[in-house]
Amino acid sequence: MARRNLFQPPPPPDSTEDAATGDLKPRFPNTGAMSGVKSTLKDLSSNAVREIPVDLIEEDGPKDRLSFSDADVASLAASIKEHGQQVPIMVRPLADKPGRYKIVYGRRRLRALQSIGMSARALVRTLSDEQAILAQGQENSHRLDPSFIEKALFAAQLSDNGYDQPVILDALAIDKPMLSRMTKVARTIPEAVIQMIGSAHGVGRRRWEDLADMAKGSNADLIRVVSDLGLDKTPTSDDRFARVSDAISRIGKAVGATKPAAHMIVSSDGKTLAEVKDSPRALTVKMSKVDTPEFAQWMRDNAEVELKRLYEAWKSDQQSD
CATH class of the missing domain: 3.90.1530.10 (Conserved hypothetical protein from pyrococcus furiosus pfu- 392566-001, ParB domain)
Incomplete structure (x- = not known):
């Protein structure tokens, strides 16, 4: 049965359609x-x-x-x-x-x-x-259906303007997981960059998510990078997306190539205790559950106490200096 167009004026009360539908429940x-x-x-x-x-x-x-x-x-x-x-x-x-x-x-x-x-x-x-x-x-x-990125920006705007989640889901006919994906992309990629790319109807959710992940990992000034690409000379928004994606990918690879290697902490008996990684945003300590599973569990149970102890020891050293 064909889906009724809600924006088409309903037939007059005495039409055949009304007679046929009778007492059907409202939509x-x-x-x-x-x-x-x-x-x-x-x-x-x-x-x-x-x-x-x-x-x-x-x-x-x-x-x-x-x-x-x-x-x-x-x-x-x-x-x-x-x-x-x-x-x-x-x-x-x-x-x-x-x-x-x-x-x-x-x-x-x-x-x-x-x-x-x-x-x-x-x-x-x-x-x-x-x-x-x-x-x-x-x-x-x-x-014409809006593109993924247009829907993502629309969803983020509605959220920023205080609309309840059920209203946003109904307006866009999406579910909660999709709303989460859309808002993540819209909040990770600067809107100025999205505007320079355009609607990109041929670019789906997965490629926009990949671009957002690359943008987050590059730690670069994306607006400046994209502004320098001269996108106004690229005729289609799909092509502009491809150029931006390539540029950010190159930055990400360059950042990855200059990252220092992880520091491995090894015990006196030769067991790997942890891997320490330093990045511009965080210092990450990854405990090994293979070499020392009992120690990793103990550290998990005592992390708060031990980290506070180390912090106080650091403050003491700073004051003594």
């Missing part, structure tokens, strides 16, 4: 944030599209797309100028600014309309923040 429960979105979408049946001057519509809030290119906006503007605005945007009134609105979805269309000075055909809906995010997320499923 969504009449509670919670989804209830508000359901009611909002039902309002589409009235075809209540209004003409609103674009200077009355504000664009702030979480974005599910990276920046639009001038060429992309210009192409859409030319189409609207010739054929009119075929698909309305959605806005919601601002309670603290009577007569003004905030965009819910349709930012690219709004930008195109602003460029040619045309009023926007808009659906006006009174929505809470959560309902607006859910509506924005649902609308995504009826157009």
